[in-house]
Amino acid sequence: MNDQVEATATAPEAPQSAPAVPFGIKTFDDVPQRRIFGGTSQELIEGAGYAGQVQAVAPDGLPVVEFKEDWPTGYGMLIQVLSQEVTVQENGEAVKRRNPTSIVIWPVPTRELLLTTDEGKSFLDEAVNKELAHRCVRPLRGVTAPLTVIGELPRSVHDFAVSTRGSGGIYKPFNDLSGPVLKSLKSNNDAFKVFTPQMLRECLEYASRAKSLYPQHEEHGLFVMVLDIFIQTAAANQIPTDLFEDWKATRDTKESEAIDFDGIDLSALSVVMPTAPAAA
Secondary structure (H helix, E strand, C coil): CCCCCCEEEEECCCCCCCCCCCHCCHHHHCCCCCEECCHHHHHHHHHHHHHHHHHHCCCCCCEECCCEEEEEECCEEEEEEEEEEEEEECCCCEEEEEEEEEEEEEEEEEEEHHCCHHHHHEEEEHHHHHHHHEEEEEECCCCCCCHHHHHHHHHHHHHHCCCCCCCHHHHHHHHHHHHHHHHHHHHCHHHHHHCCCCHHHHHCCCCCHHHHCCHHHHHHHHHHHHHHHHHHHHHCCCCHHHHHHHHHHHCCCCCCCCCCCCCCCCCCCCCCCCCCCCCC
């Protein structure tokens, strides 16, 4: 990126007075796939503390790819967990899992540093342009009648900035209900203890994804039952049910995009039929 940058400081040590469980990390399941800290001294110290916590809860023997040289000026810190998809046999069925393979702790250039070189500016332009295009067409993905959702395309800086995978647009009914419905499911059903809203959405929208993650739940019709809960709850709260009814009608014929659910072990889930949450 910038060959002229001088290395002026060693990688910061984690603060000795760091709390026992900072950053909300209690187990390896709590570790996001990646996190980047800025390049100031305080941010690097915070990053070192975070990296230490990730390593403290990581499985024994997990390799750590760590930058051991002097820390270069103007660089932030990337902490990323790499994983690979494996297929294991469970109750006579092939089930896909994602197993962590290593932890990476490495310097990455800050935005300010990238802007000091022509190569950095070109890189930022390319990355931003690619993301803008992706966010612009996101509401149209999977839609059979694109002109019917043209109003969901972003029109302002705010719209582009807050757009995230699975939020807003055609997924708004799910986003509005996923919190209370998932909370109710978790409180009444051990099968949903490890589920996140994104994970649940994938299993509701795509039977193929549900079967690859936990085939017993799909075989027992658990996710179809949850879709019925969403339909009932949406109707009771004057929220459109079209999205959930479409998922129910098409989930057996659609293929999902692969999403990493790093650190989540689904082997402990048991098939317990959920009860419908009370309407708000």
